[in-house]
Amino acid sequence: MLDSIQLRTFAAVVAEGSFDAAARLLHVTPSAVSQRIKALEETVGQVLVRRHRPCRPTEAGEPLLRLAGQFALLEREALTEAQQGLAGGGPGRTRLAAVVNADSLATWFPAALARVPDRLDLSFDIRQDDEEHTAELLRDGSVTAAVTAQREPVQGCRAQRLGAMRYHALAAPTLVERWFPDGATAAALATAPVIVFDRKDRTQHRFLRSVTRRELDPPVHYVPSVPAFSEAIRRGLGWGLVPEQIAAADLTRGTCVDIVPDRQVDVPLYWQHWRLESTALTALTVAVRAVAAETLH
Known part of the structure; x- marks a missing residue:
């Protein structure tokens, strides 16, 4: 038999990153x-x-980490329900950990968190990672749910399609004048500097391949912050793919130009979460799917 105190300690070691911090x-x-x-x-x-x-x-610890998280979530919900009406309230807030890609965090995902009913008294622990890698934290049990580009469910999880984030290739007018006087030709795209979020981000390079049918290696600036990423493009540091929700304002103001207006990039997103009957997890899932349906393509 597995000991619940040992499982809780194991989860604390992983969450805190060390034995001392868990202690x-x-x-x-x-x-x-x-x-x-x-x-x-x-x-x-x-x-x-x-x-x-x-x-x-x-690898052997990953299923036990998921079990520890599931046990903690169900235990907290059971205590909350059992202690309803008692003076001093229940056992405190239920914590839900989820991992989300940076562009979703900067655009639609906070609205989903705000739509979860206050009466559930939840505390969110939101992590950030590239959509191609968010499922890894779900797989090892670090989080309860993930916005991910992975369609196939992680073992022990459900996967539901949310829609697609649409991106436009934007550049400042001054950069267009310098690097794209004849349009976004393959030769220009091979030499014009490009803004990339971080070393996990391959979206720009996939876009180059889809437009030119070639493997290009242009100069790259890494800017791992959504606001700074967009600002670097506005200031002419390079071109980059910007979420439609952010790009719309720049295109309207004329601070940026769509360098390939007939070509956008759609990145399909999925919501994966533990296969668990949990009031808190169900409420978060309902909110995420509703906001995604209103926002994504």
Whole structure:
């Protein structure tokens, strides 16, 4: 049998990134944390934690991390329901962890969080990662749900299509004059500087391949912030793909130009979450799907 205290300790080690930080969170000694993890590993017969900073679950530890999170969520909801009406309230807020791509966080996703009913008393723990990689945190049990580009459900999860984020290739008029006097030709795109969010972001390069049918390697500026990314484009540092919700204002004001107006990029997004009967998770899912239906293509 698995021990619930050991599971909770295991989840704390991964969430906090170290045995010492988990000990502070749980108000026990680091030695007690180490003993609990060792006992859990002896029960399972596998090493569950990669002991470096930050601590991460091993492949054997990932299903146990999901189990620990599911147990904590259902336990909190059961206590809340059982203690309704008691003086002092229930056990406190229910925490939901989700991972979301940067462009969704900067545009439509906060509206989904705001649409979750206040009466559920939820506390959100939102992580950020590239949509091609968000499912990894769902797979290892670090989060309950994810906005992801992965259509196939992670084991133990449900996947639902949300729609697609549409992107326009924008550049400042001064950059267009310098680099694209004859339009966005393959030769111009091969040499014009491009803004890329980070080293996980391959959206711009896929766009280049779809437009030119060639593998191009233009000069790249990495700008890992959505506001700074758009500002770098407005200031003529390079061209880049901007979400439609943000691009519309720049196109209207004339601060940016669509360098390939007949070609947009649609990135399909999916909502994946634990296959779990949870009031909190169901409410978040309903809100995310509703806002996505209003916002995405």
